[in-house]
Amino acid sequence: xxxxxxxxxxxxxxxxxxxxxxxxxxxxxxxxxxxxxxxxxxxxxxxxxxxxxxxxxxxxxxxxxxxxxxxxxxxxxxxxxxxxxxxxxxxxxxxxxxxxxxxxxxxxxxxxxxxxxxxxxxxxxxxxxxxxxxxxxxxxxxxxxxxxxxxxxxxxxxxxxxxxxxxxxxxxxxxxxxxxxxxxxxxxxxxxxxxxxxxxxxxxxxxxxxxxxxxxxxxxxxxxxxxxxxxxxxxxxxxxxxxxxxxxxxxxxxxxxxxxxxxxxxxxxxxxxxxxxxxxxxxxxxxxxxxxxxxxxxxxxxxxxxxxxxxxxxxxxxxxxxxxxxxxxxxxxxxxxxxxxxxxxxxxxxxxxxxxxxxxxxxxxxxxxxxxxxxxxxxxxxxxxxxxxxxxxxxxxxxxxxxxxxxxxxxxxxxxxxxxxxxxxxxxxxxxxxxxxxxxxxxxxxxxxxxxxxxxxxxxxxxxxxxxxxxxxxxxxxxxxxxxxxxxxxxxxxxxxxxxxxxxxxxxxxxxxxxxxxxxxxxxx
Numbered sequence: 001x002x003x004x005x006x007x008x009x010x011x012x013x014x015x016x017x018x019x020x021x022x023x024x025x026x027x028x029x030x031x032x033x034x035x036x037x038x039x040x041x042x043x044x045x046x047x048x049x050x051x052x053x054x055x056x057x058x059x060x061x062x063x064x065x066x067x068x069x070x071x072x073x074x075x076x077x078x079x080x081x082x083x084x085x086x087x088x089x090x091x092x093x094x095x096x097x098x099x100x101x102x103x104x105x106x107x108x109x110x111x112x113x114x115x116x117x118x119x120x121x122x123x124x125x126x127x128x129x130x131x132x133x134x135x136x137x138x139x140x141x142x143x144x145x146x147x148x149x150x151x152x153x154x155x156x157x158x159x160x161x162x163x164x165x166x167x168x169x170x171x172x173x174x175x176x177x178x179x180x181x182x183x184x185x186x187x188x189x190x191x192x193x194x195x196x197x198x199x200x201x202x203x204x205x206x207x208x209x210x211x212x213x214x215x216x217x218x219x220x221x222x223x224x225x226x227x228x229x230x231x232x233x234x235x236x237x238x239x240x241x242x243x244x245x246x247x248x249x250x251x252x253x254x255x256x257x258x259x260x261x262x263x264x265x266x267x268x269x270x271x272x273x274x275x276x277x278x279x280x281x282x283x284x285x286x287x288x289x290x291x292x293x294x295x296x297x298x299x300x301x302x303x304x305x306x307x308x309x310x311x312x313x314x315x316x317x318x319x320x321x322x323x324x325x326x327x328x329x330x331x332x333x334x335x336x337x338x339x340x341x342x343x344x345x346x347x348x349x350x351x352x353x354x355x356x357x358x359x360x361x362x363x364x365x366x367x368x369x370x371x372x373x374x375x376x377x378x379x380x381x382x383x384x385x386x387x388x389x390x391x392x393x394x395x396x397x398x399x400x401x402x403x404x405x406x407x408x409x410x411x412x413x414x415x416x417x418x419x420x421x422x423x424x425x426x427x428x429x430x431x432x433x434x435x436x437x438x439x440x441x442x443x444x445x446x447x448x449x450x451x452x453x454x455x456x457x458x459x460x461x462x463x464x465x466x467x468x469x470x471x472x473x474x475x476x477x478x479x480x481x482x483x484x485x486x487x488x489x490x491x492x493x494x495x496x497x498x499x500x501x502x503x504x505x506x507x508x509x510x511x512x513x514x515x516x517x518x519x520x521x522x523x524x525x
Contacts, residue, residue: 001033001049003090003120004083006056007127013057014417019144026057026148033087034152034178050178051171052091054149058142058170061131062091063098064254067109068132077118079125090116090128130413142170143388149174154183155190161388163190168200168253195327197242197274200249204278204319204385206376206393212361215377215394225355226377227333228363229318231395232349233290233373233483234282235300237315241267242274250300259303263315272343274324278384279317279349289371292523293485293497318349318376321384333392334380353380368398373482399480400522402427402496402514403505405434406475408468409456412449416441420453420469425479425499427492427516434473435492435516442500443480452504476505476513484522492516494523 009029013022030053037049047062055062093116097109117125146164150157155177163173173190180186195201209215212228219226236251237260246264248257257264263281283291283299290296291311299311320328320340328336341348352363364375374397382392404425412421422441426434444452459471479499487495496519 001036001053001087002083003085003087003124003127005029005032006053006087007123009057010127011123019147022144023148023151026145027152029053029057030148030152030174030178047091047171048175049088050175052087054145054171054174056087056131057148058145059131060134060142061094062171063094064252066094066097066132067100067105068097068113073113073117073129073132076125076129077114079117079122080119081121083121083124085116085119085124126413145170146173149177153177153180153186155180155186159187159190163193165202165388166193166195168202195276195322195329197276197322198240198245198247200238200240200253200255201276201321201329202253203236203238203251204393205389206395207389207391209377209394209396210399212364212375212377212396213357215396216357216360218391218394219377219379223355225353225380226360227337227380228352228354228360229376229378230350230367230372231374231376231397232280232282232316233293233371234280234296234313234316237263237279237281238321239263239267239277239279239315239317240275241270241272244268256300259300260313261308262312266315266347270343270345270347272323274322275343276321276323277317277340277344278319278321279315279347281313281315283311284314293483297485315347316349317344317347318351319384329384332381332383333378336384337380364396373397397482400482401478401480401502402519403476403508403512404437404479405473405510405513406456406459406471406477407434407436407473408470409452410439410468416449418453419449420456421449423452423477423501424468425477425496426473426513427519428511428513429492429516434510434513436490437492437519438487438490438495438499440479440496440499440501442498444501448501448504455504474510476508476510478502478505484519486523492519494520 006029009025012025016022033050033053052062093112097112100109117128120128146161147157150160160173160177164170167173176189177186180189209218216226238249240247246257246267247255248260248263249255260281281300282296285291295311296313299313317340320336322328323339323343328339352359354360360377367375374395376393376395379392382390385392404427406423407426408424409420410422412419422439424439425437427437429435455475456469456471459474460469461472462470480502481496482498484494485497486493489495
């Protein structure tokens with residue numbers, strides 16, 4: 001299949017708000033991908049073409065890391081006039097880039113990227129750039145692709161969702177469903193997917209609420225008992241043990257076992273022979289207070305001896321998916337917690353089971369005061385809704401806000417084509433200038449996009465590389481964020497975590513924006 005077919009579908013998906021229309025477009029292309037690369041054809045050394053198309057339609061490269069970034073894609077070769085690239089060719093190119101390391105790898109990667117983008121049409125270049133940056137904003141996340149697999153194959157959508165949940169790989173599920181001769185066979189093939197110790201399951205995610213009272217309202221009638229779990233500021237982990245074999249996976253299902261020997265040791269110390277546990281890993285000090293998130297993130301990304309010695313991670317578990325031959329996914333939370341408490345001991349996340357709103361709110365306040373991220377309020381009768389933002393979990397975190405200044409803005413792509421989208425955020429410094437803290441497009445409504453396109457066109461100042469438009473530092477924007485972490489990427493040495501736009505502040509001047517010292521105070525400790 002030509003990459004142009006995928007890019008064209010992505011554009012069509014980005015151009016509509018209708019989830020049904022998005023699903024139909026994706027389903028049609030998935031069917032074509034399956035038909036154009038039938039099972040009997042030699043697929044070559046790469047993956048099944050359906051796997052690659054599924055990944056691209058979800059806005060992701062199969063390769064987690066390619067070594068490419070926005071900076072390396074700002075000066076692209078002239079586009080090709082006719083589409084010739086196939087998805088298999090593109091995937092192979094990214095695979096080669098991902099495999100490069102050591103001296104000369106940057107030069108080789110740049111040459112690979114130049115050859116790839118030089119063979120791409122203008123539309124394909126836009127599409128590839130969005131894939132590389134992880135910013136293919138077409139309104140089609142993995143959930144829409146999962147529904148499209150059901151439509152394309154005729155398999156029941158619940159069966160497809162459960163298969164994806166248990167397999168942890170949407171592409172593999174797409175192949176099983178679309179290669180089946182009929183809907184009945186597709187459902188049967190997908191039904192064969194089950195929980196397997198050692199193979200990661202997509203984690204259950206939580207919805208959000210602004211406060212504990214709202215979270216309780218979402219979960220059911222007044223007075224119903226819930227579990228209020230401490231929300232730790234660490235990295236999500238899923239720990240699998242089968243005898244002496246332990247594997248540790250992240251939220252994105254990456255295997256980080258070699259990097260976390262202390263978590264492996266903790267798993268081997270638990271009183272069960274076989275299990276799959278869900279939890280968080282983080283660095284804590286002697287008093288049990290979380291160390292800055294950046295230390296946890298840096299430690300989990302390295303397996304250098306120096307890093308292992310400097311920072312130790314501690315696992316804390318909040319759910320059990322399987323223990324000693326018993327699958328627990330469909331059991332109510334209260335039963336899963338009973339099993340977890342029987343084996344986790346000191347590695348269990350702190351929680352309060354209560355039906356009292358005041359007690360729940362007090363638990364939240366105490367958790368935040370102890371340096372934790374907040375709480376997750378959970379319905380005790382809810383199953384483990386893996387891979388989805390289940391209605392049974394609601395997270396509550398304190399909201400921090402800053403008034404910052406827009407320093408530049410990026411031209412939009414996909415559904416935001418023709419608008420000025422991503423904004424570069426700056427805080428005031430002591431010299432009267434501004435220090436960049438990062439960028440965001442989160443929280444922007446269509447009305448806001450239209451307004452800011454007009455506004456920043458008026459404020460445009462200085463040369464542009466065709467993608468980033470520098471603006472006069474005059475517009476103040478109120479930004480919500482979850483925290484501040486140390487960063488060498490930006491000149492201020494810090495970056496905002498999960499920054500999103502609340503509103504533009506026309507009532508404030510740039511001289512009234514928050515300072516870099518205020519921002520850094522959130523990262524103290």
